[in-house]
Amino acid sequence: MTGVCSRLLNLISPQRCVSCGLRLAPGEDIVCTKCNLRLPRTLYHEDPYENAMATMFWGRMKTERCAAFLFYNAGSEAGNIIYEMKYHGHPEIGRKMGHKMASELMDSGFFEDIDLLIPLPLGKNRLRQRGFNQSAEIARGVSEVTGILVGERIVSRTQFRESQTHKGRWERNENVKDAFRLEDASPIRGKHLLLIDDVATTGATLIACGTELLKAEDTRVSILTLAYAKS
Numbered sequence: 001m002t003g004v005c006s007r008l009l010n011l012i013s014p015q016r017c018v019s020c021g022l023r024l025a026p027g028e029d030i031v032c033t034k035c036n037l038r039l040p041r042t043l044y045h046e047d048p049y050e051n052a053m054a055t056m057f058w059g060r061m062k063t064e065r066c067a068a069f070l071f072y073n074a075g076s077e078a079g080n081i082i083y084e085m086k087y088h089g090h091p092e093i094g095r096k097m098g099h100k101m102a103s104e105l106m107d108s109g110f111f112e113d114i115d116l117l118i119p120l121p122l123g124k125n126r127l128r129q130r131g132f133n134q135s136a137e138i139a140r141g142v143s144e145v146t147g148i149l150v151g152e153r154i155v156s157r158t159q160f161r162e163s164q165t166h167k168g169r170w171e172r173n174e175n176v177k178d179a180f181r182l183e184d185a186s187p188i189r190g191k192h193l194l195l196i197d198d199v200a201t202t203g204a205t206l207i208a209c210g211t212e213l214l215k216a217e218d219t220r221v222s223i224l225t226l227a228y229a230k231s
């Protein structure tokens, strides 16, 4: 849809809250004020080294800071937002939620000394099907707030296998282990990277991708996701 068309449409039918579906008031964006207050924030950035998500990586991959903005359950507020973004074709939700997340984390020092944002890549087929990479959109929003650049084509996804939702934790680990490939080590040598994804569940995908990034010399990896689902 062209910009003019979508602006006209917004005049006729203003945007709705992606969480509760009510019309947004002027000045509200993505979620209404009421839903925004109710969003289940993890506050993991207040303890970025030892929160529940950070400890999930212990012994599996060397990480620096780890945080997620919201707790995720299917059908929950965060679940609705992510579902709207991914399955109803709304990349702008990713960007705006990334912006919102970074704004709330900015003063905590979470982004301190981070050199580059790395969105978790999507496989080609999935990218073609969806039309956008939600992690890249989230990273764009984070970049707008922090001024940290987004690293493109540093790492690629070499394959996409069947949906992982019905598999156990270790089976999932196996499935994604070789799914990523470091394409270009030179821009990330000696850098502190922030790996960005929409939802962390078992951590298997983040570990597979992060492990590739750590193959570059003197690289450090921190992790930030829009949501965290306890597995």
Ligand SMILES: [Zn+2]
Pocket: 017, 018, 019, 020, 021, 022, 031, 032, 033, 034, 035, 036
């Ligand atoms: Zn709402």
